[in-house]
Amino acid sequence: MNGFEVxxxxxxxxSVLRIKGFLDAHTASDLEREIQRLLDQKRFKIVVNxxxxxxxxxxxxxxxxxxxxxxxxxxxxxKLTNMTPKIFRVFDLLGFPTLYExxxxxxxxxxxxxxxx
Amino acid sequence: MPSKKPxxxxxxxxxxxxxxxxxxxxxxQRPYAQRTTNHNRPARPSRPANVYPHKRSSNRPSTNRQLSxxxxxxxxxxxxxxxxxxxxxxxxxxxxxxDTLLLTxxxxxxxxxGLVLLARGEKRFVIETVKGLQQTHIGREIMIDLHExxxxxxxNEEGGGAWSAYLYKLGLQLIVPIIANNKCLGLMAFGRKQSxxxxxxxxxxxxxxxxxxxxxAVENGMVFQELREVNRRxxxxxxxLNTLFDIGKELNSTFDxxxxxxVLAYALMGELMVQRCGVFVEENDRLLLQVNKGLAxxxxxxxxxxxxxxxxxxxxxxxxxxxxxxxxREPEWSEQLAAAGGVVLIPITSQEVVRGVLLLGEKITxxxxxxxEIEFASTLANTAMISxxxxxxxxxxxxxxxxxxxxxxxxxxxxxLLPKAAPKLTGYEIAAINIPTHQVGGDYFDYFxxxxxxxxxxxxxxxxKGIPAAIIMSNLQATLHALMTAEVPIxxxxxxxxxxxxxxxxxxxxxxxxxxxxDAARNTLTYVNAGHNPPYFFNENGAANGGFRLLDxxxxxxGMFPGxxxxxxxxxxxxxxxxxxxTDGVSExxxxxxxxxxxxxxxxxxxxxxxxxxxxxxxxxxxxxxxVRRFTAGEPQSDDITLLSLHYRQTNAA
Numbered sequence: 001m002n003g004f005e006v007x008x009x010x011x012x013x014x015s016v017l018r019i020k021g022f023l024d025a026h027t028a029s030d031l032e033r034e035i036q037r038l039l040d041q042k043r044f045k046i047v048v049n050x051x052x053x054x055x056x057x058x059x060x061x062x063x064x065x066x067x068x069x070x071x072x073x074x075x076x077x078x079k080l081t082n083m084t085p086k087i088f089r090v091f092d093l094l095g096f097p098t099l100y101e102x103x104x105x106x107x108x109x110x111x112x113x114x115x116x117x
Numbered sequence: 118m119p120s121k122k123p124x125x126x127x128x129x130x131x132x133x134x135x136x137x138x139x140x141x142x143x144x145x146q147r148p149y150a151q152r153t154t155n156h157n158r159p160a161r162p163s164r165p166a167n168v169y170p171h172k173r174s175s176n177r178p179s180t181n182r183q184l185s186x187x188x189x190x191x192x193x194x195x196x197x198x199x200x201x202x203x204x205x206x207x208x209x210x211x212x213x214x215x216d217t218l219l220l221t222x223x224x225x226x227x228x229x230x231g232l233v234l235l236a237r238g239e240k241r242f243v244i245e246t247v248k249g250l251q252q253t254h255i256g257r258e259i260m261i262d263l264h265e266x267x268x269x270x271x272x273n274e275e276g277g278g279a280w281s282a283y284l285y286k287l288g289l290q291l292i293v294p295i296i297a298n299n300k301c302l303g304l305m306a307f308g309r310k311q312s313x314x315x316x317x318x319x320x321x322x323x324x325x326x327x328x329x330x331x332x333x334a335v336e337n338g339m340v341f342q343e344l345r346e347v348n349r350r351x352x353x354x355x356x357x358l359n360t361l362f363d364i365g366k367e368l369n370s371t372f373d374x375x376x377x378x379x380v381l382a383y384a385l386m387g388e389l390m391v392q393r394c395g396v397f398v399e400e401n402d403r404l405l406l407q408v409n410k411g412l413a414x415x416x417x418x419x420x421x422x423x424x425x426x427x428x429x430x431x432x433x434x435x436x437x438x439x440x441x442x443x444x445x446r447e448p449e450w451s452e453q454l455a456a457a458g459g460v461v462l463i464p465i466t467s468q469e470v471v472r473g474v475l476l477l478g479e480k481i482t483x484x485x486x487x488x489x490e491i492e493f494a495s496t497l498a499n500t501a502m503i504s505x506x507x508x509x510x511x512x513x514x515x516x517x518x519x520x521x522x523x524x525x526x527x528x529x530x531x532x533x534l535l536p537k538a539a540p541k542l543t544g545y546e547i548a549a550i551n552i553p554t555h556q557v558g559g560d561y562f563d564y565f566x567x568x569x570x571x572x573x574x575x576x577x578x579x580x581x582k583g584i585p586a587a588i589i590m591s592n593l594q595a596t597l598h599a600l601m602t603a604e605v606p607i608x609x610x611x612x613x614x615x616x617x618x619x620x621x622x623x624x625x626x627x628x629x630x631x632x633x634x635x636d637a638a639r640n641t642l643t644y645v646n647a648g649h650n651p652p653y654f655f656n657e658n659g660a661a662n663g664g665f666r667l668l669d670x671x672x673x674x675x676g677m678f679p680g681x682x683x684x685x686x687x688x689x690x691x692x693x694x695x696x697x698x699x700t701d702g703v704s705e706x707x708x709x710x711x712x713x714x715x716x717x718x719x720x721x722x723x724x725x726x727x728x729x730x731x732x733x734x735x736x737x738x739x740x741x742x743x744x745v746r747r748f749t750a751g752e753p754q755s756d757d758i759t760l761l762s763l764h765y766r767q768t769n770a771a
Contacts (some may be wrong), residue, residue, distance in 0.1 A: 024363050024367065025363050025364050025366070025367035025368075025380045025383070025384060026366075026367045026370070026380075028380065028383050029376070029379065029380075032383075057359065057360055057363040057364075057384070057387070058356070058359075058360040058363070058383075058384045058385075058387035058388040059360070059363065059364065059367075059380055059383040059384040059387055060383075060387060061386075061387030061388070062382070062383030062384055062385065062386035062387030062388070063383055063387070064387070065383075065386040065387060065390060065391060065392050065481065066383065066386055066392065066410050066411060068392065068481070069392050069411065089352075090356060093349070093352055093353050093356050094353075094356070094387065094388065094390060095390060095482065096390070098482070099390070099481055099482070
């Protein structure tokens with residue numbers, strides 16, 4: 001199996017998850033666990049940085065679907081950044097850009113969270 | 118706008134209608150050229166772009182200078198037209214083509230509003246781009262029936278069909294068709310000029326020419342857009358295939374049902390943009406909610422009647438719309454499902470039998486599920502179902518292996534409890550056999566010395582099978598060995614064992630037991646029968662004539678009735694006496710006709726053997742077991758078969 005890693009960096013109220021490797025059906029549960037942990041800690045402002053992600057499958061996208069309502073229900077959001085064209089294509093194909101804020105980099109996403117205050 | 122009212126009947130009736138089933142209506146406007154000029158020169162879309170009829174008719178210039186100036190103007194206009202045409206044809210991006218097509222004339226003629234409709238099927242037009250109007254109009258479908266499209270001016274709301282009324286209300290009054298190869302690709306619609314003046318014939322010609330020049334670009338743009346759409350659909354299919362492969366890979370690498378169901382749910386949620394998903398899976402002939410992502414908990418998920426109904430689903434069931442009427446409780450269920458966040462139920466089948474059901478919530482886009490999406494969900498779920506079934510088989514195999522191991526342990530315990538060799542006593546022959554079933558029953562026999570002259574002989578049957586039975590049996594053996602002393606009468610020992618078993622087992626565990634003490638010095642046998650099949654006692658000289666005695670003195674079976682009392686009986690043994698103990702595995706051995714071997718056949722074998730006059734305890738047992746085998750003729754053995762035989766023959770030495 002191909003590896004998948006999540007690194008979490010908290011920046012004030014916002015938590016950044018930098019994900020790396022293959023996000024497929026096998027590793028989706030790792031990301032699920034990580035996001036669940038954030039929600040358990042009442043951290044609802046989440047940025048996911050895709051810079052080092054090489055592959056994403058529908059199951060990976062499903063994880064975002066599974067949490068977005070709860071996150072937004074708690075006045076938070078999941079913002080996505082640093083997608084390679086390959087990753088963006090998958091998001092785009094399935095229609096995600098209309099529902100998720102996709103930014104070029106973390107800084108932009110953080111700023112957009114800060115502007116909401 | 119033209120000031121004259123139409124005087125002639127319409128040249129080409131045009132029936133139209135907005136979407137949502139409006140009946141086509143007749144439109145009563147006349148082509149603009151007919152109404153606005155005296156020359157009755159219709160502005161036909163097929164007219165070459167550089168022909169300006171009005172200039173050549175009434176407004177012929179009077180001087181050469183004027184003529185030269187007008188020619189220059191025409192040239193500039195022509196140049197502008199070709200420039201636009203070049204721009205239009207240099208792009209394949211439909212939206213930018215249409216934007217150019219709108220903005221160019223709007224700028225030139227100072228018009229504040231405009232839109233472009235493109236034909237998207239039989240009489241079906243869709244608003245593709247708007248200027249000076251709300252963007253929300255984009256995407257709106259309008260039914261327009263144009264027999265012979267030409268430039269139209271809408272005078273008022275009532276004049277035309279529903280479509281023209283719609284455009285008129287938006288402030289759009291000039292309609293210019295975009296025609297390529299005699300096919301109307303679409304319509305441009307413009308509002309008034311900011312100056313308030315009417316469009317001049319020259320402007321109309323300009324628009325017509327522009328529409329003609331743009332037609333090819335629009336057509337190319339449409340083809341290109343369609344190609345892009347097809348490409349995107351192909352990409353989507355590839356993505357779906359990727360998902361299927363990805364899931365297949367994952368599903369085949371695990372036997373964890375929860376994980377499989379979870380992977381299925383997430384893949385569906387990602388692929389279909391759904392936030393809620395539940396997977397019901399069949400287990401032990403019932404459907405159970407295996408995984409729930411985002412659905413509100415509902416008592417419905419455990420409602421036996423609902424789950425039973427789910428198994429009858431043959432096709433996707435949108436419970437807000439369809440009424441299969443398989444159950445009178447459907448309206449109630451639909452409400453509860455909707456309350457839990459569901460929208461559609463999709464059966465998961467394997468070999469055309471429903472093995473599970475998907476419950477999907479609504480799409481985050483609030484859009485409806487397409488046929489392809491439902492099919493995809495179905496395919497994915499069916500794939501996952503194979504894995505779930507494999508997982509179940511795997512679990513069952515593991516469970517079976519575990520049981521096998523347990524049985525092996527039980528068999529070993531049981532075999533260790535049984536004595537290896539019979540005691541050698543002068544004048545006595547003791548033989549026993551235990552044939553356990555595959556399942557390992559609870560039969561037990563034993564013999565051991567109590568003191569130099571006395572021996573304990575026992576046969577017992579413990580309720581149940583497997584390890585629990587083996588453990589009780591081992592406790593019985595330990596208790597017997599510990600309690601059996603020469604000093605205490607065996608009826609009291611049995612009473613104690615009864616209390617001990619009662620105290621140490623559950624209510625459903627009991628033992629039937631025959632315990633006897635053989636005194637080889639006095640040639641007596643003292644026994645207690647605690648609910649066991651009474652052994653046969655007979656003398657070889659008398660038995661042939663039917664002289665059996667059943668050793669049935671004693672009391673109730675062990676472990677059920679605390680404080681039960683037991684009686685014992687002592688028999689004086691004569692030469693030629695036999696005692697044959699057995700368990701119900703012998704008498705209840707069944708043949709193919711479900712008939713018991715029965716005591717009658719045991720007795721028949723005994724008589725037969727005694728008549729043969731060539732007997733030992735061993736041959737007696739062998740004769741019974743081989744007769745049981747013959748009787749059952751290969752039917753599976755349902756219970757342990759155990760026999761213990763004692764034969765006394767006075768020796769010359771004694």
